[in-house]
Amino acid sequence: MDVIQWQRQHRDHQASMFREGFLDDQFIQLQKLQDETSPDFVIEVITMFFADSENLINNMKQALEQTPVDFRQVDAHVHQYKGSSASVGAARVKNVCVTFRNFCDAQNLEGCARCLQQLQHEYSLLKSNLQHLFGLQQQIQAAGGSIPTIE
Amino acid sequence: MAIAADSQFHVLAVDDSRIDRMLIERLLKTSSFHVTAVDSATKALKILGLVEDDLRNFDTSVASKFHQDVEVNMIITDYCMPGMTGYDLLRKIKESKSLKDIPVVIMSSENVPSRINRCLEEGAEEFFLKPVQQSDVNKLKPHLLKSRVKEEQEQPINNKRKGMEESYSPNKNRQKM
Numbered sequence: 608m609d610v611i612q613w614q615r616q617h618r619d620h621q622a623s624m625f626r627e628g629f630l631d632d633q634f635i636q637l638q639k640l641q642d643e644t645s646p647d648f649v650i651e652v653i654t655m656f657f658a659d660s661e662n663l664i665n666n667m668k669q670a671l672e673q674t675p676v677d678f679r680q681v682d683a684h685v686h687q688y689k690g691s692s693a694s695v696g697a698a699r700v701k702n703v704c705v706t707f708r709n710f711c712d713a714q715n716l717e718g719c720a721r722c723l724q725q726l727q728h729e730y731s732l733l734k735s736n737l738q739h740l741f742g743l744q745q746q747i748q749a750a751g752g753s754i755p756t757i758e
Numbered sequence: 759m760a761i762a763a764d765s766q767f768h769v770l771a772v773d774d775s776r777i778d779r780m781l782i783e784r785l786l787k788t789s790s791f792h793v794t795a796v797d798s799a800t801k802a803l804k805i806l807g808l809v810e811d812d813l814r815n816f817d818t819s820v821a822s823k824f825h826q827d828v829e830v831n832m833i834i835t836d837y838c839m840p841g842m843t844g845y846d847l848l849r850k851i852k853e854s855k856s857l858k859d860i861p862v863v864i865m866s867s868e869n870v871p872s873r874i875n876r877c878l879e880e881g882a883e884e885f886f887l888k889p890v891q892q893s894d895v896n897k898l899k900p901h902l903l904k905s906r907v908k909e910e911q912e913q914p915i916n917n918k919r920k921g922m923e924e925s926y927s928p929n930k931n932r933q934k935m
């Protein structure tokens with residue numbers, strides 16, 4: 608497969624991620640911050656985001672397993688996750704966090720448990736989609752090509 | 759009188775989120791600022807040498823500056839942080855003889871008008887909604903250049919309140935939850 612085809616796949620995959628709401632404009636802002644002086648900026652931030660995601664989701668899970676549940680503690684984790692997902696452009700994850708916080712405020716355990724499941728699902732989808740995207744990126748760069756950017 | 763506009767400004771960024779720290783650092787660096795990023799208000803106060811300030815209430819700002827390890831031209835801080843909040847940090851800075859003229863910018867993920875007003879009333883130059891954008895960072899240079907001019911003219915009166923008379927409106931273009 609030649610560079611042109613890898614680039615087309617990359618462009619199409621990224622476009623579909625935007626269309627399906629996985630990513631929003633903030634992801635483009637991250638790409639704009641990447642240049643020769645910081646060539647791996649996007650991957651570095653996203654890698655950090657993956658680590659934070661796993662940590663925070665685990666914290667939420669543990670907090671929801673306590674008896675009684677401290678909803679303020681759960682909310683603190685969700686608030687943090689909402690912040691970091693917004694910062695990287697992870698729109699669907701962020702939206703689940705918003706709903707999740709409402710259930711925390713209402714001290715609705717069932718609602719919170721459902722949101723946790725949704726978060727795990729959305730995070731998993733986002734992660735595999737982004738890993739696919741970065742894989743294509745690496746193929747392109749290995750073949751000496753440049754990454755197409757969305758304008 | 760020449761203004762040293764091309765010597766780098768040093769910004770102290772404070773945020774407990776490491777992703778947001780990475781982002782703000784990158785944003786500031788692409789605008790040619792020199793950046794120090796810390797994860798708590800307590801660490802920020804250490805860098806600012808504020809601990810020393812209490813001991814010398816009668817000092818001149820010159821004497822205090824020698825005690826600061828590094829000169830900081832601006833502080834940009836997250837509002838919501840465990841322990842000391844960005845608002846507490848803002849107040850401590852404005853209460854300090856030696857530091858009160860350093861412009862302070864607050865960042866927050868939540869659009870709460872009363873919070874924004876409180877910070878601006880306490881003397882914050884700007885309030886940025888997160889995620890912070892390049893267009894927000896572009897607003898910083900004028901505040902820094904103004905501070906530098908003031909330093910050179912050795913004006914005793916703090917003119918920051920002037921900025922507050924201009925109407926402030928949070929960036930409505932981005933969708934916020």
